[in-house]
Amino acid sequence: MPAPWAPVSLPSLVRMTRILVVTPSWVGDCVMAQPLYRLLAIRYPDMELDVLAPAWTLPLHARMPEVAQALDNPFAHGQLRLLDRFRLGQQLQARQYDQAIVLPNSLKSALVPWFARIPKRTGYLGEQRYGLLNDWRRLDEAAIPRMVDRFARLAAPENESGSVVTPNPLLTADAQQVQASMGDKHLTCHRPVVAFCPGAEYGPAKRWPVAHFADLGKLAVAAGAQVWIFGSSKELEIGEAIASGIGDHVFNLCGGTSLAQAIDLLSLSRAVVTNDSGLMHVAAALGRPVLAVYGSSSPIFTPPLSDSAQTISLNVSCSPCFKRECPLGHMKCLNDLTADYVWPQLFRYLS
Template sequence: MKALIVAPSWIGDTVLAQPLFMRLHEQTPGLQLDALAPRWVAPALERMTEIAEIVDSPFAHGELSLRARHRLARQLAPCGYQRAYVLPNSLKSALIPFLADIPERIGFVGESRYGLINHRHRLNEALLPQMSERFAQLAESPGGSLTRPLPRPRITSSSRQRAATLAALGVDLPSRLAVFCPGAEYGPAKRWPARHFATLANALAERNYAVWLLGSAKDRAIGDEIVALASPAALPLNLCGATSLPQAIDLLAAASLVVCNDSGLMHVAAALDRPLVAVYGSSSPGFTPPLSERAKIISLELDCSPCFKRECPLGHLDCLNKLDPQRVLDACLSGVPA
């Protein structure tokens, strides 16, 4: 049996899809499960033992490129895929499996994808409140019930990979490492303020933690702001934009603890089973929680949240501005030896 996953376009969603991959292997021993994925999420899939091969999806967010999709589909047609699991709900995400003549095309109805998806699930949000559950439902027959509990995501980072990453970056692993991920690709309404991260860095430095900042090049500015606001004794190391995603995975795997906004790297840290404090503002921990028993979720649960907006519609961002660093520090140190 060969099956193709049409992967999400976000790193966090891709990690949350891993329980589906695990279920598919449980149901079909010997399954070859490949993934059609954007190149920016491919490194997360490469660290999942369930995925055999990755096919590059070169399309940008929202890009149709019908001719290019048709060419890629014709390249996949001889590969012998018997099933395709289409995880995004967009119409365009279902085009390639249809054009590649993959017999079984499984997904939610989404954007009225009748014909493109021929094993159609209808979403019941009350029965499937979490994104990971919605993905995993695709392993069941349409209308069938989801078996719980779901397996937890697990991505890999070997000691050799971690050592190679540290050597490539020219840094030594401290005895106590706190990694902060201060960015969130979705927007500022998911980002805990830089001044709060700086205050937390100062408090952890007093407890002999080195603090490293991870994120994309877009997060470099907020990383610089945290460094500028932190005390000279804390001296956070800003690695935002300085690492590839595989290197970020390895550094997270080496961390003593991780503090993240609701972001892709939060889900990566959870899948690496690191002690994790996850800060939520405009988004919902009920919908996209970190799937780890070692994760602690911090949210003020204000009446105006979750609003799921990129920017605060009320202009105050109280859900994050009023989330005190002491509360996050307490969560960081809970259960951690002094």
């Protein structure tokens, strides 16, 4: 007969912490949310983290080890679809989340967690979201200029958020997937790879001129490298123009890869020359040396977040203007920033 003090094994009554994050819609913003996930994983070692994200960003979240499941957010920008949001919230209620963190500032983005009856709903007040959020914060944009820090502070209670130290984003690339992507696109690494990312969704005032990319590409090829050009189908013509200007040892992949393949292939680059864009943030999170060209935008708000990244800007008096197109018609911030400014920095990674 066992002694009365013998320990009795009981099933654990403590379940893991379940958190849902409603993500932004832009690729770059999704990358900048990853440090938040890292901080949450430290605070809650038993955490199960799901993200509610647009379908086109799901390959990105698949490369974030903290994310257990990426759920498709089917609502396009500007769509209310109140009944559909209610139905999705009801479906998510069964997952019994302990907390939702809503990163977009719109009222609509806070509806699904509210419909899902998630007990703690965290985010910045945004569009007067009293009630929809019950752990809301006021955002002092001047005090917290970087978006990545704004996201990261939501990992902690408000009274602790000022002490949060934001790590850099980190994406992982699987070696087998990398090789599969190379084989699919008939690429080799017989020459060092220089990646060009000439697109920028926001507008032409953020795009370094095609001629400058082509001039830099010719210098890289002459130094023994090859150039891979990345972008969506919207950048196909830009990529063709750059490739035509370079000539040999250049591959225009714009519109020819999935986001997953672009991530895989960017991981092979010796260096990445890019505009302020989503792929800039992807390349930085992969740990690639990034040379980011800035014109109308500012690296203070959304810099490439890596110790191997640097920004290049002429800092002309009218920059940053944050306009989609140059309001003065000359775009000196980028037109006058020729390949000669970038080449010495790029050459360091090829020599």
